[in-house]
Amino acid sequence: MVLLQICVAVAVFLEAVCATSLGVVYTEGGMVEGQNIRLGFRRHMDVFRGVPFADIPGRFEKPKRHPGWDGILKAKEYRKRCLQLNLLMTDTRGSEDCLYLNIWVPHDRKVSTNLPVMVWIYGGGYLVGGSMGANFLDNYLYDGQEIADRGNVIVVTLGYRVGTLGFLSTGESDMPGNYGLWDQQAAIAWVHRNIRSFGGDPNNITIFGESAGGASVSFQTLTPHNKGLFRRAISQSGVALCPWGIIKNPRRHAEEVALKVNCPTDSRMASCLKMTDPVLLTMAGTLNLQSSPDKPVVDNLYLSAVVDGDFLPDHPTKLFHNAAEIDYIAGANDMDGHIFTAIDIPSLNSMLVDTPIDDLKTLLSSYTRDKGKAGMENAFATYSANWGTNPDRETIKKTAVAIGTDYIFLVPTQAALYLHDKHATTGRTYSYMFSEPNRLGGLTTPYPRWMGADHADDLQYVFGKPFSTPLGYWPKYRDLSRYMIAYWTNFAKTGNPNQGDSEVPATWPEFKSDGHKYLEIHHNMNKNYVHQKMRMRYVHFWTSILPSLPDMTKSE
Template sequence: MTKLTIMMAVMAAILMPELIDCLPKQRPYVDAGDENNNPVCTSEPLVQLKNGGRVRGVCRTGLNDREIHAYLSIRYARAERFAYAVAEQPWDDVYEATYQREACSQEDPTVKHSEDCLYLNVFQPIDDSDQLKPVMVWIYGGGFSLGSIDGVASILYEGSVIASLGDVILVDMNYRLGPFGFLYSGTDQAPGNQGIYDQLMALRWVHDNIDRFGGDPNRVTIFGESAGSFAVSMLVLSPLAKGLFQRAIMQSGAISELKQFSPDYSVEKARAFGRKCGCHDDDIDKVVECLKRLPPAKLTWAGDGLDIPAMFEGVQTIVMWGDKAGLLPESPSEMLRKGDYNHVDVMFGFVHDEAAQVVTLMDLELINPLKSYTWDHLSKKLSAIFKAFLFTEHEKEITDFYMPPETRHGHIKSSVVRRKAIDILSDPVMICPNYLFGQRLAMQMAKNASASNRNRFYSFRFDHHSPFMILIGCEKWMGVCHGMDIPFTFGLPIRKDVVKLAFTEKDKHISQNVVKAWTHFAHHGNPGPMGDVEWPEFLSEDGQSMRQMAIDVENHVIQNEYRDRCEKLWAQYLLPFK
């Protein structure tokens, strides 16, 4: 297992007993008067889809005892190994969407997984209104190698709070991961971006069917975190996604043009992956044919040892443009420059200390507050980071930016080194791609649209550290680690069925504010105020200030905090733009 896989498995193992102990015992539809206090449906959760198939769901209870109809693991598509998915055919019997099916094949030992995995969930708040509600479609993260809507994730991503508090329809889906979802041969045998195409198929399903669940197909917001945010940015650019959503939220990630995401690098890694699996041939199509014959477990566990940076594990075979489906016909910067993107409202941001956990996994010495470094010792550690993330050709420029020569004298405290290392890893991987993509898109749309017909952009940074985060390995001194905003996004602190977890009143207040802001954006195209603080648009009217909402107990607006790091240093490597 890679360090990242181990970390996520450990996080799941730590979280599992707490969450399982707090799980509500949901049952299928019951007529009335459930003696065990389970939710009682006022109407049967039974829906007929556009293709004629019927699905039966279960009842759940949202905030303020609001009735929720949950439809679990509806099949939206099928796919052969490495091929693009095709829509699911109609069925004759009633489909029991009353329990979770398998996750997509992956290394995570805490979930049951299979190649037959293209399912989605729908959470529908019930009321007397006949007006269609906005729809929010969640895309999970996990480095494109881990993730699901099953297991622990089905607790974390449970949509009842968002649906009930925000009065929206919540959808989430499985998509293929690792080599199953992203192997790219440069030929039709493994056409690339299969996992993103799965997401596209799910969005088409939503467009065709969500009105049957009370959702408005013309008011769809896609949102995701980490790799899910990366995928959202791809869909914002993709011509194949046109008209399938009107708003997008990106949390901790976005597309970039790092070497890891280029077509040539992807083919190179596909060959290396084949060799790892025992498929040796100069003909790449024969390599893929060999891979197709292997059992899924062989492919799932063969990713180790490819010398892929932990942060990019599973992304080694993704191609960002030029795939066979035409998801991204050109490079991201070229598409942005030409205005080839979907004109949607966008909200984007990240957490304060994205790479804190990864840095400490890479070098445990950084945890020791008494440790100090000479420059010679420190420079070797930085070189190891640059090598792991393929930044060696820019090592001097990056080092001089974060550690100018005048700061290198004497002994340097581990706390200083840790902060610099966190920034060096956070900026190119999650923070600056997110910031630059949002900035480029906002500036291009502002330039090409009239004041009365323009899309709106908002940005944020999540700054709140909760005692709950310590349960999953994000210590207080680490700050706010990658992914720590997700429980707040889904209202975990304010769910009655997980009251045993270590959430404070401050956590509950912040989570309620976040859910309200995210769903307000889905309703209106803006997040509204964050508590008592007005949330300004990202770009000031003169285009000189980049404004972000810092979300914490005391919310406040920050300006231009990332311009130097992202624009002056990283833009030339991540998203070059003329």
């Protein structure tokens, strides 16, 4: 017994002495030191928190390179997220000093070198969000440890400006907008320049994100400013073509903000806004959640990207040639629109209350406003075609969710995939639908029994929460998380989600014009979860039939 204890003590001592770690890392700004954590026998990970990738940004200006620091920067604590509204929109949180990133580097028996790199861009409607520590209570949703460990990749998460400070634009050169997108681009460029020092391969970088982060990923593939900086991209529930992706008339909202903070709306507006207190500016960018079917919440997302002639030299539909060499995965959740449509039509979540068919027609009228009565009637005919003469309550509610899902996420994602495949030279294209039902479906009031995968339901599985917080999940959820991490990290390594170091439950075919195949992602998936032509009737309606109808003038 004593001999066994001595042997164990010696083994622990030797592992501690031989712990694999990068130690102090030299970057362009200076030296940084992270935290080394033990994951298992002969398995360690270096975690760097709060590494600056740019200087404190100037108000409504592009980010600038960090001037550097003396000595060793202790990168062991998260920094503040970028200044933003709190979830109740009653106050602000965060700081203007927020352009930092975090890095997870896994090591096996020796210090890692030349690992693939995955850079995460968070969502939040361009209004809120952050990658700096706990998102909710003590749970840090975007912790890169599980992906890095299970997929043997480096994971990077970053901060970027959101809300008014990140996206307000006058539509002119005095305040062109897209500052948050420039922040992301600066972080990607920093990773490309510096990641080799952390054991990463600068020529094998994948960017991935969800919702506004997924749209951001899409924008980053389309801008000409990222040539050669990354090879692959994954957009989850958001692309540049989403109806909330581009703001057509940014000046109108800039004037609304100016009036709220007592700035003039003439030629002096931009200079006044630049001198205004940042908290006041942020509070002036609140989202109006008093929506209804005739004023849907998606129409209230005033802060987003703009065609500025620089980051986006043209409308996104005309920029897909810039993504010709980028491998691309994009997809949506099967009920992605639920959370938004339920705000527009509150009766959706009441299982004992009917949802009026007129609410569906009103919502469709809002989504097809440019086409007048003909737009709504064609849309309603498309969505009620399978109803029969007397649709039940559940059918009507699920149809409302499908309308929101298609319009806000699914159809734009399919359109982006078509364009990516059409313009691709060496870049491969993959499509998916995530269909794992929401874990609260039928258990609590906000989620009905028939609930599928709501917006953001995929995040917990991509980031391995069933492993890091196992008491909150059944074993089937660990299967699903394992599958998603395998597909995502295989793709980051090879450009093919089926090929890498991780086994997958079904071969995911490329999205090509001969069938437009896609993978349905679910905890018990197998080869029968490969389908083709996702929701083709509805995609055809929104992308071909509706645009062919005559536009209605305002006078009509």
